[in-house]
Amino acid sequence: MSDAQKSDSINTAQQVPIVILTDLDGTLLDHHNYSTTAAKETLALIKEHKLPLIFNTSKTQAEVTQLRRQLDNTSPYVCENGSALYYPDETGQMTCLVPGASYDTILKVLSQLRKDGFHFRGFNDMTDTEVAAVTGLSTDDAYLAKQRAATEPLLWQGSVEELAAFQAALTDHNLRLLEGGRFYHVMGRADKAEGVSFFRDFYHKHWQSEPTMIALGDGGNDVAMLEVADFPIIIPGDKRTITVNNTNAVTADFKGPKGWNQILLPLLQQLIKENCGG
Numbered sequence: 001m002s003d004a005q006k007s008d009s010i011n012t013a014q015q016v017p018i019v020i021l022t023d024l025d026g027t028l029l030d031h032h033n034y035s036t037t038a039a040k041e042t043l044a045l046i047k048e049h050k051l052p053l054i055f056n057t058s059k060t061q062a063e064v065t066q067l068r069r070q071l072d073n074t075s076p077y078v079c080e081n082g083s084a085l086y087y088p089d090e091t092g093q094m095t096c097l098v099p100g101a102s103y104d105t106i107l108k109v110l111s112q113l114r115k116d117g118f119h120f121r122g123f124n125d126m127t128d129t130e131v132a133a134v135t136g137l138s139t140d141d142a143y144l145a146k147q148r149a150a151t152e153p154l155l156w157q158g159s160v161e162e163l164a165a166f167q168a169a170l171t172d173h174n175l176r177l178l179e180g181g182r183f184y185h186v187m188g189r190a191d192k193a194e195g196v197s198f199f200r201d202f203y204h205k206h207w208q209s210e211p212t213m214i215a216l217g218d219g220g221n222d223v224a225m226l227e228v229a230d231f232p233i234i235i236p237g238d239k240r241t242i243t244v245n246n247t248n249a250v251t252a253d254f255k256g257p258k259g260w261n262q263i264l265l266p267l268l269q270q271l272i273k274e275n276c277g278g
């Protein structure tokens with residue numbers, strides 16, 4: 001079984017029904033050195049109590065697979081901003097659910113829009129070397145970033161007016177355009193909140209008890225996930241800190257894994273104590 005397919009056994013009794021969903025870059029991973037060291041105490045507690053730690057990220061499956069291996073994580077995961085959910089089926093095999101449009105559908109629509117006169121260059125149009133050059137990734141990592149399931153990043157090459165028309169054309173095809181830093185992302189109607197609702201039902205079914213959903217994130221694309229979580233934890237952003245419409249939201253004092261550890265450790269200790277009756 002490959003690492004991408006390796007998963008926890010989920011049909012076991014769960015003493016502590018807690019599910020944690022986390023963004024990676026700038027949240028669990030340090031923005032600069034990608035380290036999780038500052039969160040190691042909490043990561044050990046999560047492992048000890050066998051709590052699912054679900055990565056909910058804009059990264060692709062190929063990129064997440066590498067990180068799960070490095071971080072010894074066997075939980076389900078969510079890729080491409082909620083557009084592809086990976087979970088074990090009855091046999092324990094990792095299965096992918098694409099709640100919105102598939103990558104094939106997106107590429108077909110983009111090819112039509114190009115014929116209609118819109119100017120852009122997507123990852124699918126670029127070689128690994130070209131993706132490496134525009135993202136700053138290594139060529140190997142650019143290859144992983146090009147293995148997509150349900151979203152297409154692109155560089156816009158038209159005018160601002162044409163961009164508005166492009167966006168309207170995507171809406172007609174039931175797609176949307178998400179503005180990232182450098183890239184625009186064409187995707188179906190999914191967001192990171194999808195992971196919270198899907199895995200709330202998933203674990204409820206498997207554990208026969210309602211799980212408590214904790215979510216952590218630092219970016220604009222994390223807001224939807226944080227708003228539907230029971231315990232949303234906001235990590236201060238690199239440039240600005242997001243605001244979330246959820247009365248339970250707590251903001252950490254520190255960026256990245258240090259802030260992740262600061263808020264999550266006492267919260268888990270308290271919830272574990274309540275669930276274990278001690």
Ligand SMILES: [Mg+2]
Nearest residue numbers: 023025026219
């Ligand atoms: Mg982030």
